[in-house]
Every structure is written in structure tokens, then in C-alpha cells.
Amino acid sequence: MHVLKLFGVAALVPLAIAYTPFALVVGTALAAHDGGIVGWAGSWLVYGGSAQLAALRLVDTSGAVVAILTGLLVNARMAVYTASLGRRWRTQPRWFRLLAASLVIDATWALANDRPVGTPRDERRFFLTVGLGLGAVWCTAIGIGAAFGGRLDLAAMDVIAPLCLVTLVAPHLRKRAGRATVVVAAVVAIIAVPRLPAGTGLLVAAAAGCLAGELAGRDGREAS
Amino acid sequence: MSAGLVVLLVGLGSYVVRLLPALAGARITPRVERALAAAGTAALTALVAGDVAMADSAGATVAAAAAVGTGIVVAHRGGSMIRVLLAGVPVYVLVLAVAG
Numbered sequence: 054m055h056v057l058k059l060f061g062v063a064a065l066v067p068l069a070i071a072y073t074p075f076a077l078v079v080g081t082a083l084a085a086h087d088g089g090i091v092g093w094a095g096s097w098l099v100y101g102g103s104a105q106l107a108a109l110r111l112v113d114t115s116g117a118v119v120a121i122l123t124g125l126l127v128n129a130r131m132a133v134y135t136a137s138l139g140r141r142w143r144t145q146p147r148w149f150r151l152l153a154a155s156l157v158i159d160a161t162w163a164l165a166n167d168r169p170v171g172t173p174r175d176e177r178r179f180f181l182t183v184g185l186g187l188g189a190v191w192c193t194a195i196g197i198g199a200a201f202g203g204r205l206d207l208a209a210m211d212v213i214a215p216l217c218l219v220t221l222v223a224p225h226l227r228k229r230a231g232r233a234t235v236v237v238a239a240v241v242a243i244i245a246v247p248r249l250p251a252g253t254g255l256l257v258a259a260a261a262g263c264l265a266g267e268l269a270g271r272d273g274r275e276a277s
Numbered sequence: 278m279s280a281g282l283v284v285l286l287v288g289l290g291s292y293v294v295r296l297l298p299a300l301a302g303a304r305i306t307p308r309v310e311r312a313l314a315a316a317g318t319a320a321l322t323a324l325v326a327g328d329v330a331m332a333d334s335a336g337a338t339v340a341a342a343a344a345v346g347t348g349i350v351v352a353h354r355g356g357s358m359i360r361v362l363l364a365g366v367p368v369y370v371l372v373l374a375v376a377g
Contacts, residue, residue, distance in 0.1 A: 074359055083280070091281030098288025103317070107324050108287045109280055114331075117278035117286075124287035126320040128294060129313045136298035147300075154299040155292050209366045211332070212341055215325045216348045216358075216365040222325065223352030225318045234315050238322040246327035255323045262319030263312060270311060 061182035064164050068183070069190040072160070075102045076191050078217050080198020082109045088199065096195045100158055100188060103221050104128040106214050115252025123252075126259060134162035141170065149177050156184025233269035238262025336376040344369035 079102045083092045086109050099105045108124035115123075134157050142150055161184045168179065225231030241261040245254035329345055332338040348365040356364070 071357065074362070083284070086280035088281040088284055089279070091279070092284040093281075095281065095284035095286075095288040098292050099284060100288075101291065103321055104287060104291060105284055107320065108283050110324060110328070112278075112280045112283045117283050120283050121286050121290065123320050123324065124283075125290045125294065127317045128287070128291040130317045131291065131295045132298050133310050133313050135295045139299040139301065142299065150299050151296070154296040157295050157299070209370055211337070212344045212365065212369040213362065215328045215341065215345055216361050218321045218325050219345055219348040219365075220352045220356075220358040220361045222318060222321050223349050226349070226353055230311070230315070231318060234318050235322045238319040239326040242323040242326035243330045246323070246330050255320070255327050258323035258326070259316065259319040262322060263315045266315040266319065267308075267312065 061164070061179040061186070065183050065186040068160050068164075068187055072102075072187065072191055073194045075217055076194030077198035077202060078102075078213055079105050079109075080195040080200075081202025082106055082214060083195065084199040084202055085109075086112060093192070093196055093199060096192050097188065098155065099124070099128070100155065100191065101128050101131070102191075103218060106218065110214060111252060111255070115255065119252030119256065123255060123259070130159075131157055134159070134166075138162060138165055141165070141176070144173050145177065149181075153177075153180055153184065156180070156188060158187075161187065230266045230270035234262045234266030237265035336373060339376045340369045340372035343372045 079096070080093075082088075083096075083105075086092075088095075088109065092109075096105060099108075104124040104127040107127050108120040111120040111123055135154050138153070138157060139150070142153065145153075161180065164183055165176075165180050170176070171179070222235060226235055238258045238261060242255060242258035245257050248254065249257065325345060329338060329341045332341050344365040347368045348361045351361045351364045
């Protein structure tokens with residue numbers, strides 16, 4: 054059991070089970086947009102279902118530029134994660150930092166960050182097991198979703214992707230700044246998306262949500 | 278541009294976003310940290326709300342809004358993605374059958 058913990062296998066299994074359904078949805082979306090092998094290969098680099106799903110949903114309606122910008126916006130938080138792990142990895146060799154950076158997502162960051170600092174070798178062994186293991190499961194499930202999901206023709210397919218994204222957004226409603234971000238972004242999107250040229254409504258809504266969150270957070274900090 | 282190429286470009290950009298702070302060991306100020314975190318939340322919210330607003334018909338809009346509302350309640354209470362889907366999809370199908 055100690056060996057499984059040390060190598061990160063014990064942490065990997067529940068994560069892999071939890072992420073598989075989402076990966077199947079992403080794979081189905083990839084097939085629906087004819088993402089092909091290039092899109093599947095890109096999944097290794099995106100390594101974030103929300104960013105990939107966001108880009109895929111926008112590519113037909115809003116164009117490639119908006120789809121790419123939105124995908125990058127969604128993944129922008131990864132910079133915060135790698136900055137915090139970068140301080141922890143200062144003594145690690147460059148090859149490890151080059152590889153490990155591509156494996157940082159919410160879950161792998163949380164696991165690595167919560168772990169007591171060990172020897173550099175233990176850190177590498179743990180992070181690479183979790184990151185590469187989850188990445189392999191993730192991309193395999195996307196491949197399965199892409200291969201078989203496209204054959205499904207259910208009315209509910211239209212709502213599955215938004216529901217997956219809702220799961221990621223809802224926890225932010227617990228904090229004042231998060232609530233302001235979500236409410237303002239949603240209201241502005243409902244008004245702006247149907248009226249503004251393709252994709253710009255979404256970017257306007259995202260910017261408005263960011264601004265509202267910053268203002269609400271500032272008010273909250275000043276009050277406390 | 279094909280969807281596959283878009284995903285690849287998002288992937289390359291995401292790698293750069295991840296790599297630079299890891300290599301530099303950079304310190305990100307709390308303000309930038311909040312802005313980066315909020316950007317993702319705002320973009321995802323706008324995407325979901327835009328999907329609801331741009332549904333194929335009025336009935337589909339009502340059904341999607343009902344499903345997303347149900348999903349928010351379940352997720353806000355700590356429900357997993359699978360639970361959100363199990364709660365939201367039947368609501369969508371039912372409302373679509375009635376209102377669609």
C-alpha cells in the first residue's frame with residue numbers, strides 16, 4: 054500500500070474513474086466537429102476538458118480565433134497552478150519541468166500541492182505517475198468517445214456539454230466574487246450573444262464577468 | 278480552420294501558459310491570480326448561457342434553461358458531474374417533450 058501511495062497510483066485510480074465520463078463527452082464533441090486525429094493529438098496538450106469543449110462548441114458558430122481565445126481563457130488558470138508548483142520544482146531538472154508543466158490540471162495540481170515536500174526523486178515519481186496515468190486514461194477515453202459517441206443521435210446530446218461545464222462553474226457560486234462573475238457573465242451572454250457578431254458576445258460577457266468578480270472581491274476585502 | 282487544428286492550437290497555447298511560470302518559478306500577484314481564475318469561470322459561464330440563449334427553438338431554450346438550472350442546484354450542493362447529468366438530462370428531455 055505504501056508503494057502505491059508513493060508512486061501516486063492510489064491517488065490516480067479515483068481520479069481516472071471520475072474524469073472518464075467527461076472525456077467521453079469531449080470525444081463525442083470532437084467527432085461531431087470532425088476533429089479527427091489532429092484534434093485527438095491536441096487533447097494531450099490541451100489536457101483540460103472544459104477548454105477543449107469550449108473551443109469545439111465555438112469553432113463552427115464563432116470562428117477559429119474566438120474558439121482559440123476562449124479555450125486559452127478557460128485554461129489561463131493553469132498559469133497560477135504551475136507558478137505555485139514551479140516554486141516547489143526549483144531543484145528539479147529542466148526535462149522534468151518541461152514535461153510536468155504539460156500535465157498540470159486542477160486535480161494534479163491539488164494532489165501535488167497538498168502533498169508534503171519529499172525528495173526530488175519522490176516528487177518526480179509521484180507527479181509523473183499521476184499526470185501521465187491520468188493523461189493516458191483521459192486521451193484513451195476521448196478516443197473512445199470520438200470513435201463511438203458520434204454514432205449516438207440523442208436529443209439530449211445538445212445539453213450534455215453545457216451540463217458538464219455547469220459542474221465546473223457551480224462551485225464558484227459559493228463565494229461573493231464568484232457569484233458576481235457567474236451572474237454578470239450569464240446575463241451579459243444572454244443579452245449579447247444573440248445580438249453581437251459571432252463570438253464577440255461571448256468575449257464581452259467573459260470580460261464583464263471578470264470585471265464584476267474583481268469589483269465584488271475588492272468590495273468584500275474592503276468590508277472585511 | 279478545422280476543429281482538429283483549433284484544438285491543436287489551443288493545446289500549444291495552453292502548454293505555453295503552463296510552461297512559462299513553471300520554468301521561471303515566477304510569483305504571480307494575488308490580483309493577477311484572481312483575474313486568471315475568474316477568466317475561466319466567466320468564459321465557461323458565458324458559453325453555457327450563450328448555448329441556452331441560442332438554442333434551436335423557444336422550446337429548446339426553455340428545456341436547456343431548466344436542465345442547466347437543475348444542474349446548477351445539484352452541482353452547488355456538491356453533486357458530481359455524473360449526478361448533474363443524471364439530474365439535468367431527464368429534465369431536458371421532459372421539458373423538450375412538453376414545450377418543444
